[in-house]
Amino acid sequence: MASKSVSSTDFLILGGGIIGVSVARELKHRFRDAQVTVLEKEDKCGLHASGRNSGVIHAGFYYSADSLKAKLTRAGNQAMIGYCEAKKIPLNRCGKLVVAKDQDDLPQLDELLRRGQANGVPLDNLTEEEARQIEPRVKTYERAIFSPTTTSADPQRVMEEMTQDATREGITIHTGAPYVRAEKGVVMTPHGSFAAGHVVNAAGLYADKIALDFGFSERYRILPFKGLYLYSDEPPHAFRTNIYPVPDLRNPFLGVHFTVRDNGQAKIGPTAIPALWREQYRGFDNFKFGEFIEVLFREAGLMMSSTFDFQKLAVEELQKYSRPRLVALASRLAHGVRPEQYTRWGQPGIRAQLLDIKNRKLEMDFVIEGDEHSTHLLNAVSPGWTCSIPFARYAVDQIEKATG
Numbered sequence: 001m002a003s004k005s006v007s008s009t010d011f012l013i014l015g016g017g018i019i020g021v022s023v024a025r026e027l028k029h030r031f032r033d034a035q036v037t038v039l040e041k042e043d044k045c046g047l048h049a050s051g052r053n054s055g056v057i058h059a060g061f062y063y064s065a066d067s068l069k070a071k072l073t074r075a076g077n078q079a080m081i082g083y084c085e086a087k088k089i090p091l092n093r094c095g096k097l098v099v100a101k102d103q104d105d106l107p108q109l110d111e112l113l114r115r116g117q118a119n120g121v122p123l124d125n126l127t128e129e130e131a132r133q134i135e136p137r138v139k140t141y142e143r144a145i146f147s148p149t150t151t152s153a154d155p156q157r158v159m160e161e162m163t164q165d166a167t168r169e170g171i172t173i174h175t176g177a178p179y180v181r182a183e184k185g186v187v188m189t190p191h192g193s194f195a196a197g198h199v200v201n202a203a204g205l206y207a208d209k210i211a212l213d214f215g216f217s218e219r220y221r222i223l224p225f226k227g228l229y230l231y232s233d234e235p236p237h238a239f240r241t242n243i244y245p246v247p248d249l250r251n252p253f254l255g256v257h258f259t260v261r262d263n264g265q266a267k268i269g270p271t272a273i274p275a276l277w278r279e280q281y282r283g284f285d286n287f288k289f290g291e292f293i294e295v296l297f298r299e300a301g302l303m304m305s306s307t308f309d310f311q312k313l314a315v316e317e318l319q320k321y322s323r324p325r326l327v328a329l330a331s332r333l334a335h336g337v338r339p340e341q342y343t344r345w346g347q348p349g350i351r352a353q354l355l356d357i358k359n360r361k362l363e364m365d366f367v368i369e370g371d372e373h374s375t376h377l378l379n380a381v382s383p384g385w386t387c388s389i390p391f392a393r394y395a396v397d398q399i400e401k402a403t404g
Contacts, residue, residue: 016040041178046159236264
């Protein structure tokens with residue numbers, strides 16, 4: 001039962017992940033006298049996607065030039081690297097190789113090069129021998145692409161610094177304050193209610209549910225996908241750079257790859273396993289029967305009909321629960337990869353992927369809906385962490401336009 005006490009605030013942000021905190025900071029920067037409040041359901045900010053992502057600061061060459069992701073990722077790469085430098089957060093500027101498995105991958109490499117050029121992202125088109133000079137263990141067919149600006153950092157460190165910045169800047173953050181419902185412009189939580197001039201929904205896995213309460217997200221629902229990584233037992237810097245396969249550009253997942261973390265340690269993954277409820281991290285943690293039925297219904301429908309062959313994706317991804325299978329996939333990218341080197345599963349993450357339920361397709365780009373009273377950030381998935389600073393600027397631009 002929500003408390004009857006009602007607090008007033010100019011801007012109320014629902015969700016204390018990196019997007020929510022970045023939007024709060026941008027609002028405070030532009031409206032210095034405004035009261036900005038963040039509600040976070042957990043006892044600490046950034047415990048979901050913001051603290052569980054790969055830590056890769058993407059360069060921005062995967063996305064078509066007309067997309068919001070393309071516009072924001074290159075700027076996000078520069079902004080996130082700059083933020084980490086200013087805060088003395090360690091960076092690993094190791095870059096990224098994108099490799100081809102066979103002749104059929106070469107046209108896709110060319111497409112990535114075209115996208116990189118259109119997006120203003122520096123890329124090097126390499127021969128197989130040149131790729132081995134960057135990473136002696138790499139496997140590729142004839143050619144590869146190198147992205148020199150792809151970088152790694154610790155997402156938890158970034159989240160902690162940004163949260164501290166927000167507090168210093170005068171933003172009020174209430175933790176342990178989950179959204180319950182909204183009535184007549186008042187947002188209710190178990191520990192108090194809030195009347196806001198404008199509500200910003202940055203609730204990640206629950207962004208669609210909250211948006212529905214405000215009359216938005218009618219054609220969209222969140223479909224959760226579980227991401228798992230296996231950590232290498234090899235010494236740090238056993239790999240010099242990230243190694244990625246050529247992705248299937250019809251869906252938003254990048255395939256199993258090698259990520260070199262900020263400390264030089266390598267990991268392989270992630271999976272994109274269809275989850276059965278929104279926060280299905282381990283076992284039956286956070287199980288909600290209603291969510292289970294809803295997600296199962298959506299996934300069953302996609303099994304019968306989808307624009308991206310959900311059935312094939314689900315079968316392939318479920319196999320990645322097998323450690324030998326995940327290692328075998330990674331071994332296609334590099335020499336000297338053995339199962340005994342990969343024995344530790346990392347902290348799982350859940351991707352809050354937006355599904356267009358009308359057209360039965362996964363949304364590839366960021367999606368924002370709203371009006372003068374509320375703004376809903378519905379698909380702030382990868383590379384959302386990379387893009388968080390310019391994404392916040394873009395979102396606040398939309399808020400300014402809507403509120404006049």
